[in-house]
Amino acid sequence: MTTRHSDDSYRPILSSIRTVGWRGTIAVATLAVLAVATLLLRWQQHGFGHGQVILNGVVTVNVEVAASDSTRQRGLSGRAGLPEDAGVLFLFSEPKKYAFWMKDMRFPIEAIWIRDGQVVDLSYGLLPPSEGEPPQVFTPLEPAGAVLEVPAGFIERHDIRLGQSATADVDRLGGLR
Template sequence: MFLKTNFILLGAVALFLFAGGAVLFIFGWKSRAPYPARLAIQDAFIELIPAVTAAEKMRGLSGRAELPENHGMLFVYNRPGRYGFWMKDMRFPIDIIWLSKGFTIVDITPHISPDSFPKVFRPKEPAQYVLEVNADFAEKHHLSIGDSLKPIY
């Protein structure tokens, strides 16, 4: 009797695991990160450093000596907003590119100097993603408001 009960219980667990796996297979497992690893622009790729947690967003690029060419920090927010950014503890100038949920440029704040601290910069339109890149990146790559960047996951 004890062996029969264990066998039935083991069979029920196996059936449950199989059914769960089948549901995940049929409806798809969301395996990609909620943010891209790179962004494609007209003539280049931007390798992204994600800033997702509150601590990562607060730290940002502060204290770094430099940002490699064609790299950027992508600040990821749950919903669009007019998030404020400043240049606290920054050591090099940057462009801030403000992006919609669909990665369309809604604003660009070019060539922000570390000396601008404590001024706070905000987009003219709400943005869900904020991209910090080396100064003059937007001009060098002819980026404009309304341009779309292609996320690569």
């Protein structure tokens, strides 16, 4: 027994294609694909990645990854705080003495500067700016290819020291794919 399908379900589509023509339909479809592709690209470039950093082989920090210009610029700005075991890992393509600032920060932090899998510098007591004051700027003493920002007091609580290992397992979103 053969089942026949009604052509009625296709009539609205065929009618609209006849109205705008095949070229119009192709143009609309192309614009839709471009819009979706643009949104996906912007999400990838502006979104934070995720992962973990393990310090000295024992301390695990759950991190958001800032690997694009936009995520590195945004960093922790405007946030109310960080959980004790969390941080933001800023990744760069090559080790340099990158300058960081405390723009729009609302809580104190510390920074662990990393190069080639080792802690190369530590920054303590990085305070948010007082009302009407310019934000504090801080740089490492040694070039670094990654910077891990953590809550104030983290370095002392976990006995983090220069020369200790620092390994990252991250998904590298934020423009590095």
